[in-house]
Amino acid sequence: MASDLAAEIKAHAHQVLGFDLVGITTADLLPGAAHLAQWVAAGAHGDMGYMAETAHLRGDPHHLLPEARSVVCVAMSYHTGPEPPELDPGHRRAVVARYARRKDYHTVIRRRLVRLGRFVGERAPGARWRPAVDTAPLLEKELAQRAGLGWIGKNTCLINRRLGSELLLGELVTSLALPPDQPETDHCGTCTACLHACPTRAFDRPGRLDARRCISYLTIEHHGPLPEALLPALRPHLFGCDVCQAVCPWNRHAPPPCSQALATRVPLGELTVDSLDGLGEAGWRAISAGTPLRRLDYPRLRRNLFAIATDSPGVRPKPNG
Ligand code: B12
Numbered sequence: 001m002a003s004d005l006a007a008e009i010k011a012h013a014h015q016v017l018g019f020d021l022v023g024i025t026t027a028d029l030l031p032g033a034a035h036l037a038q039w040v041a042a043g044a045h046g047d048m049g050y051m052a053e054t055a056h057l058r059g060d061p062h063h064l065l066p067e068a069r070s071v072v073c074v075a076m077s078y079h080t081g082p083e084p085p086e087l088d089p090g091h092r093r094a095v096v097a098r099y100a101r102r103k104d105y106h107t108v109i110r111r112r113l114v115r116l117g118r119f120v121g122e123r124a125p126g127a128r129w130r131p132a133v134d135t136a137p138l139l140e141k142e143l144a145q146r147a148g149l150g151w152i153g154k155n156t157c158l159i160n161r162r163l164g165s166e167l168l169l170g171e172l173v174t175s176l177a178l179p180p181d182q183p184e185t186d187h188c189g190t191c192t193a194c195l196h197a198c199p200t201r202a203f204d205r206p207g208r209l210d211a212r213r214c215i216s217y218l219t220i221e222h223h224g225p226l227p228e229a230l231l232p233a234l235r236p237h238l239f240g241c242d243v244c245q246a247v248c249p250w251n252r253h254a255p256p257p258c259s260q261a262l263a264t265r266v267p268l269g270e271l272t273v274d275s276l277d278g279l280g281e282a283g284w285r286a287i288s289a290g291t292p293l294r295r296l297d298y299p300r301l302r303r304n305l306f307a308i309a310t311d312s313p314g315v316r317p318k319p320n321g
């Protein structure tokens with residue numbers, strides 16, 4: 001029976017593969033694709049060309065797997081305790097977003113999804129499946145919301161009532177028809193903490209983020225010079241930003257992750273402008289290897305370092321080292 005198989009898949013994903021959250025939804029079209037189209041039309045994606053090029057695909061899992069009938073949504077937590085690094089007053093800190101202080105989640109989650117796919121293949125011979133993590137053209141948060149993993153908050157992140165929002169998402173798209181879970185409902189209520197805390201005022205309305213103003217976009221995705229007007233707000237964020245999640249009440253009591261797969265890597269939580277300024281390109285490659293930081297090439301590391309060192313005491317690095 002499909003419900004027995006769904007229960008087996010969930011148990012395997014939790015107990016054997018160590019996913020913190022698992023839920024199932026259908027492979028039906030995602031209505032949020034219309035919002036994505038508007039977002040791209042408004043230019044809010046900045047120079048993330050891949051978002052514009054694949055916008056027409058993201059609302060339909062059948063583009064990934066034509067026989068798709070269900071999507072198994074998974075999440076891994078990287079919450080490691082109440083330590084909002086962006087509240088650190090030290091101007092010399094070069095803060096790396098918490099998701100990036102560890103092994104690259106693309107690798108960790110993809111490997112486990114492949115194992116989940118093989119499990120599905122053993123239990124239901126002939127079933128087709130395809131793993132997806134971040135880079136596949138899918139609206140991952142909307143799928144996860146529909147699979148009951150959490151809701152999309154005013155800060156645009158997927159939030160789970162128990163685990164908060166420090167979650168990384170993945171999916172197994174499959175040809176199996178599995179019974180879907182109930183979608184999660186909104187639990188932001190009247191709270192607006194994230195909207196007020198954002199250092200660059202990147203939300204143009206609750207639940208809508210203009211990536212061009214977001215520190216995460218500017219420090220990780222954006223190529224070219226950083227906008228002068230936003231430079232003061234960037235400090236001390238070297239790579240990514242956690243402010244709109246750090247202030248979210250749903251992250252206050254989240255338990256630490258079950259899995260050690262995403263354990264923090266020393267010294268990615270304690271980098272400083274000075275320690276990074278002394279690094280050559282080979283040094284940066286060694287520090288960033290195997291982590292999401294690898295996305296930042298050396299010239300852009302220098303660009304970000306220059307931006308967060310401006311007006312701070314001591315040596316001021318030059319953009320090109
Ligand atoms: C592009 C992208 C970014 C961009 C844009 C972020 C954004 N909010 O869209 C930038 C570079 C800024 C970014 C930053 C971050 N990202 Co990112 N990113 C993505 C990516 C690749 C696509 C997201 C997307 O489709 N955006 C398009 C916009 C339009 O979508 P949206 O704002 O979510 O809107 C949806 C709904 O809210 C709804 N909607 C929108 N407007 C409206 C209006 C109304 C009226 C209604 C009813 C609905 C509605 O429809 C939309 C479609 O579903 C996903 C991976 C994936 N394949 O999905 C990861 C992903 C969202 N990122 C992730 C992470 C971890 C981050 C950061 C936390 C990293 C960091 N610490 O720096 C930050 C968080 C910043 C933030 N507040 O969102 C995780 C999020 C996990 C989670 N708990 O939500 C994802 C899912 C990757 C993953 N596999 O784990 N990211």
Ligand code: SF4
Pocket residue numbers: 197198199200201202203209213214215216217240241242243244245
């Ligand atoms: S990640 Fe930082 S800059 Fe981006 S919306 Fe959240 S608080 Fe604002």
Ligand code: SF4
Pocket residue numbers: 153154155156187188189191192193194195244247248249250
């Ligand atoms: S800070 Fe408040 S409004 Fe923002 S996502 Fe969290 S609960 Fe929702």
